[in-house]
Amino acid sequence: EVQMVESGGGLVKPGDSLRLSCTASGFSVTNTYLNWVRQSPGTGLEWVGLIKNEIDGGTREYAAPVKGRFSISRDDSKNTIYLQMNSLSTEDTAVYYCCTEWSGTFHNWGQGTLVTVSS
Amino acid sequence: QSALTQPPSASGSPGQSVTISCTGTSSDVGAYNYVSWYQQHPGKAPKLMIYEVSKRPSGVPDRFSGSKSGSTASLTVSGLQAEDEADYYCSSYTGRVNFLYVFGTGTKVTVL
Secondary structure: OOEEEEEOOEEEOOOOOEEEEEEEEOOOOOOOEEEEEEEOOOOOEEEEEEEOOHHHOOOEEEOOOOEOOEEEEEEHHHOEEEEEEOOOOHHHOEEEEEEEEEOOEEEEEOOOEEEEEOO | OOOEEOOOEEEEOOOOOEEEEEEOOOOOOOOOOOEEEEEEOOOOOOEEEEEOOOEOOOOOOOOEEEEEEOOEEEEEEOOOOHHHOEEEEEEEEEEEOOEEEEEEOOEEEEEO
C-alpha cells in the first residue's frame, strides 16, 4: 500500500525554525517528484514547493510566499523528503501535506502535520 | 497571484447530479490540460478524483467526471451519494516561476 507519513509539526514562536519530514512506504521515491502543499485553518490549499528526482537534477521550486525561507531536500536512501522552514510567521500556520506529483497532478497525499506559529 | 474561482457551495439530493465550475485564466486552466480535482472530507487529506481534465484514477467511481472549455474546468458528480458530501478543490499547473501550481477556492458539496 502506498503511504506518505508526515511528522515534525508543532507549536513554535514567530521567527523560529522547524523541519518537517515525510517518509514514503509501499514505493520508492527515487524517480518521483515530491511536493509540499499546505492548508491554513478553515481555508483552501496552497502549493508550497517541489523537489524533482535526481534524474531531472533534483531541482527545487518554491511558491513566492516561502521562497528564501523554506527549503526542500530529499534522502532517497531513506525514502524521505524534508521541509526546512525558517523565519516562521503566523501566516505559515497550516496543516502541511507532502504528496507525489507527476503529469501536473498530486497523486498520493500524506495525512498532514499541523504547524502552529504563535507567540 | 489569484486562486482559481469555484462556487462556495453546491448541493443536490441523492441520485441527482451536481456540477462544480473552476474558472482560471489563459495562463493556467486555459493553457494546460493539467487540471485535477480533489475531494476532502473534514479532518482528512485531499484525495485525487480527476486528473488531466477528465481521467479517473483507479478506484474512483465513474460517477465522477471532468471536462474543460476554455479557461473553465468542471467536475460533475452523477448519482449523488451521501459519502460524496465533502469539499472539492480544483488545481491547475501554471508553469509560472514561484507559482507553479494554483488551487481553486473550494466548493462545499452538500447532499440534501
